[in-house]
Amino acid sequence: MSDAGGRGGDGGRAQTTDGALLEVQDLRVHFPITRGVVFRKTIGTVRAVDGVTLDIRRGETVGLVGESGSGKTTIGRAIVRLYAPTSGRVVFEGTDLASLKGAGAKQVTARLQMVFQDPYSSLDPRMSVGKCIDEPLKVHRLGTKAERRARVEELLGTVGLPARMATRYPHELSGGQRQRVGLARALALRPSLVVADEAVSALDVSIQAQIINLLQRLQREFDLTYLFIAHDLAVVRHISDRIAVLYMGQVVESAPTDVLHDDPLHPYTIALLSAIPRPDPEIEARRTHIVLTGDPPSPAAPPPGCRFHTRCWLRQKLGNPERCEAEPPPLASVARGHAVACHFTDEVRASPERAAVRVGGSSASA
Amino acid sequence: MTGEALLSVRDLVVRFDTPQGEVHAVNGVSLDVGAGETVGLVGESGSGKSVTSLAVMGLLPAPAGRVASGQILFDGTDLIGSPERDLRRLRGKDISMVFQDPMSSLNPVITIGEQVTEILRAHEQVGKADARARAADLLRQVGIPNAEDQLVRFPHQFSGGMRQRVMIAMALALHPRLLIADEPTTALDVTIQAQVLELLVGLTRDLGTALLLISHDLGIMARVARRIAVMYAGFVMETASTVELFANPRHPYTVGLLNSVPAIDDRGKALRPIEGAPPDLEEPPVGCPFAPRCAWRVSSCWTEMPPLRPIGEGTADGSGLEHEAACHNPVTAEEVRGAAPLRPGFVPAPPPAAAATASPEGPA
Numbered sequence: 001m002s003d004a005g006g007r008g009g010d011g012g013r014a015q016t017t018d019g020a021l022l023e024v025q026d027l028r029v030h031f032p033i034t035r036g037v038v039f040r041k042t043i044g045t046v047r048a049v050d051g052v053t054l055d056i057r058r059g060e061t062v063g064l065v066g067e068s069g070s071g072k073t074t075i076g077r078a079i080v081r082l083y084a085p086t087s088g089r090v091v092f093e094g095t096d097l098a099s100l101k102g103a104g105a106k107q108v109t110a111r112l113q114m115v116f117q118d119p120y121s122s123l124d125p126r127m128s129v130g131k132c133i134d135e136p137l138k139v140h141r142l143g144t145k146a147e148r149r150a151r152v153e154e155l156l157g158t159v160g161l162p163a164r165m166a167t168r169y170p171h172e173l174s175g176g177q178r179q180r181v182g183l184a185r186a187l188a189l190r191p192s193l194v195v196a197d198e199a200v201s202a203l204d205v206s207i208q209a210q211i212i213n214l215l216q217r218l219q220r221e222f223d224l225t226y227l228f229i230a231h232d233l234a235v236v237r238h239i240s241d242r243i244a245v246l247y248m249g250q251v252v253e254s255a256p257t258d259v260l261h262d263d264p265l266h267p268y269t270i271a272l273l274s275a276i277p278r279p280d281p282e283i284e285a286r287r288t289h290i291v292l293t294g295d296p297p298s299p300a301a302p303p304p305g306c307r308f309h310t311r312c313w314l315r316q317k318l319g320n321p322e323r324c325e326a327e328p329p330p331l332a333s334v335a336r337g338h339a340v341a342c343h344f345t346d347e348v349r350a351s352p353e354r355a356a357v358r359v360g361g362s363s364a365s366a
Numbered sequence: 367m368t369g370e371a372l373l374s375v376r377d378l379v380v381r382f383d384t385p386q387g388e389v390h391a392v393n394g395v396s397l398d399v400g401a402g403e404t405v406g407l408v409g410e411s412g413s414g415k416s417v418t419s420l421a422v423m424g425l426l427p428a429p430a431g432r433v434a435s436g437q438i439l440f441d442g443t444d445l446i447g448s449p450e451r452d453l454r455r456l457r458g459k460d461i462s463m464v465f466q467d468p469m470s471s472l473n474p475v476i477t478i479g480e481q482v483t484e485i486l487r488a489h490e491q492v493g494k495a496d497a498r499a500r501a502a503d504l505l506r507q508v509g510i511p512n513a514e515d516q517l518v519r520f521p522h523q524f525s526g527g528m529r530q531r532v533m534i535a536m537a538l539a540l541h542p543r544l545l546i547a548d549e550p551t552t553a554l555d556v557t558i559q560a561q562v563l564e565l566l567v568g569l570t571r572d573l574g575t576a577l578l579l580i581s582h583d584l585g586i587m588a589r590v591a592r593r594i595a596v597m598y599a600g601f602v603m604e605t606a607s608t609v610e611l612f613a614n615p616r617h618p619y620t621v622g623l624l625n626s627v628p629a630i631d632d633r634g635k636a637l638r639p640i641e642g643a644p645p646d647l648e649e650p651p652v653g654c655p656f657a658p659r660c661a662w663r664v665s666s667c668w669t670e671m672p673p674l675r676p677i678g679e680g681t682a683d684g685s686g687l688e689h690e691a692a693c694h695n696p697v698t699a700e701e702v703r704g705a706a707p708l709r710p711g712f713v714p715a716p717p718p719a720a721a722a723t724a725s726p727e728g729p730a
């Protein structure tokens with residue numbers, strides 16, 4: 001991988017692996033913990049994202065799962081440049097985003113859009129729906145007033161809202177309708193990558209299904225690439241081609257969706273799969289659950305070695321080997337497209353817990 | 367089952383008076399919870415599931431919320447119209463509740479120890495030292511490590527999962543006969559959710575406490591409940607044993623709900639969402655509230671809400687629990703899989719002319 005080449009005004013060209021639309025390389029986003037008002041001093045660091053590497057190919061959907069504090073939202077925000085990375089690179093369409101300034105930045109970031117969890121707080125309550133969707137068009141000076149109005153109507157139609165919605169205000173809309181407006185706004189600049197951060201998490205199930213189907217239709221129609229961030233593994237699995245599982249700012253496992261489900265190799269992934277309640281009482285009655293003990297540690301003081309070792313069920317079974325505490329496991333490739341960060345993948349493979357998760361899954365219910 | 371039910375809600379109607387008009391939150395709900403039984407109340411936002419439980423607790427926000435009619439029988443006594451003094455004795459001691467957000471149900475400026483002992487001392491004659499010892503015991507029971515040391519800490523010093531454990535400890539402190547848990551794990555991460563669910567189910571089983579679990583999550587229902595009631599727009603649409611409801615859903619809304627959930631096992635299968643959005647509860651309900659979104663509707667659906675009545679020839683699991691649905695045109699077993707009416711020539715009945723002017727607002 002070459003370093004970011006000429007740091008020109010419109011962004012340095014960086015070499016990308018074939019087909020990758022977005023490359024995240026060893027991304028770190030740390031937030032200082034400060035104390036005092038007048039004399040601010042930094043008393044610690046929250047390592048929200050701590051060395052994440054991730055590729056997204058054109059046209060695919062990559063799911064990012066993790067619990068609160070895992071850093072998934074921070075990654076999304078660093079990609080759309082809402083946060084500045086502490087270190088590492090984000091290369092989008094061959095351009096290192098850190099090198100961008102001014103007009104060049106505007107051009108590139110137009111193709112990089114984000115949809116948020118709460119469409120109520122991400123839409124300006126004093127702006128009509130039409131104005132809200134028009135805003136990015138205006139900022140980027142796309143078309144005359146009449147052209148923009150036509151485009152707004154077209155976008156509303158695209159997300160399944162009638163044109164008369166343009167005069168409404170966010171508080172007059174339901175949650176599902178608001179999320180549709182958020183999508184129309186994100187699509188206004190014809191992005192290639194959409195970062196969807198818990199985009200369906202706040203919606204009721206019946207509405208959630210409508211928005212998931214809409215996201216999939218839009219992807220086909222506009223050739224979109226998604227980074228789909230969510231805590232709900234069932235939803236992520238439904239929509240994603242590949243999934244990366246995060247724990248405390250690091251990727252612990254990444255694999256094609258079916259592989260992650262059928263062949264999980266990280267103890268945390270297995271615990272997550274086991275924790276998800278299935279909407280089927282017969283499966284639920286048969287399943288055994290791995291219940292993790294304790295809470296995730298504070299990201300201001302991550303445990304040494306493997307960050308999951310304090311809650312790991314496998315480590316407890318293996319008699320708490322020292323290696324987990326002493327040595328952080330690297331994210332190592334175990335098969336094509338499947339990478340795991342665990343010292344004991346062979347033991348995971350042989351464990352009855354892993355078999356139980358798989359038996360509770362597709363094979364038994366089919 | 368009405369005879370021996372611990373809690374029996376009969377034709378409950380709850381209204382809210384708002385500046386915009388009357389909100390029809392609960393429109394005639396009947397529900398039984400037997401002693402020691404675990405019943406799930408499932409529904410989406412605005413379905414009236416939380417309002418129903420608040421009415422049972424006598425905690426409807428006054429003066430806006432009021433029980434307009436119906437009965438809430440607890441152990442044979444109608445709680446509606448009971449003096450506040452009696453209700454206060456009942457709450458905490460015989461019926462208690464766990465809410466979704468433990469942070470807003472715990473007092474932020476009082477230590478955990480004081481909050482737990484307060485409950486014990488409010489209902490029982492116990493000395494300070496005894497109450498403290500029992501509080502520590504309770505925290506230990508819900509899996510809080512170093513319980514004694516935790517008593518002097520404040521709610522903000524606990525994580526979300528730990529706070530919910532404290533709430534459960536408080537709710538079960540007096541061994542109530544009924545625990546109402548309203549979305550108790552919704553705000554928690556999945557791995558923590560699993561811990562708290564296991565705790566809740568284990569403790570209520572050990573104490574013989576009946577559990578009315580309210581949730582939007584069908585997966586949690588499948589894991590925990592023995593019987594489920596599905597609510598929509600203030601009505602119970604369908605009720606059956608959990609196994610029966612998932613195996614043989616008969617109400618079109620239940621079928622739509624089940625088809626909306628991305629099952630982890632069948633990736634790639636397109637979801638079949640329910641089109642449209644829930645009704646505006648400010649309008650008084652005319653006919654079945656689900657009719658505008660329903661593919662099975664017949665003309666009477668627009669004018670008449672069918673009562674909840676027994677359906678089918680008994681249950682799949684032999685539990686003997688009645689399967690009931692409030693539907694003029696229930697879904698057949700073959701139609702469940704197709705998620706659409708299969709009868710040749712069937713078209714959903716158009717709205718009557720009068721209702722046609724109030725056209726729906728497009729998709730949700």
